[in-house]
Amino acid sequence: MERNLLCPRFEKAVEILSKRWTSLIVFQLLSGPQRFINIDQALPNLSGKVLSERLKELEHEGIVKRVVFPESPVRIEYSLTDKGQALAPIFGEITKWSQEWLPVQE
């Protein structure tokens, strides 16, 4: 019987985006470059340890970049690369779907 196999690139994209917290971190960064503390505060249930791991993974995937500003004290900002910014339409569609189909939560 013919198998309807998934495209490996599609599977890889789903794997990246499905990792716990990853999508919410990318979504948070869509609003612009931010310091670690800002992302941490926007996602109250996410521990600093996991945020740090996820940011490293996203850097490794080329989705997030970490920029060090040589000020005193040093300022470090995280932002999306072009590859990361290109995820915006996915989040736009998730937002639309959630507003149309999920109940308003109290």
Add this chain to the structure above:
Amino acid sequence: MERNLLCPRFEKAVEILSKRWTSLIVFQLLSGPQRFINIDQALPNLSGKVLSERLKELEHEGIVKRVVFPESPVRIEYSLTDKGQALAPIFGEITKWSQEWLPVQE
């Protein structure tokens, strides 16, 4: 400091879609109603037990429906509801992103 909190409906959507295998099952069902065995064969690394759990969860979320055809032997098909079908644009955007930004895998 003002917190840039996420919309709970967006978070809920990400939670649903991020659950391991869920997105791939929904994607598979976008090609039309299917029997359990067909979904199972299309996702070779997914066990029947987990597929069965995920289909129940997706039914519970109103994303998948299970239709029993009273034939002999009985035929059971899984398909997307309108709410499930409305996820198509999200998967369209994931496909586009993966094709533009992820390397072709051998």
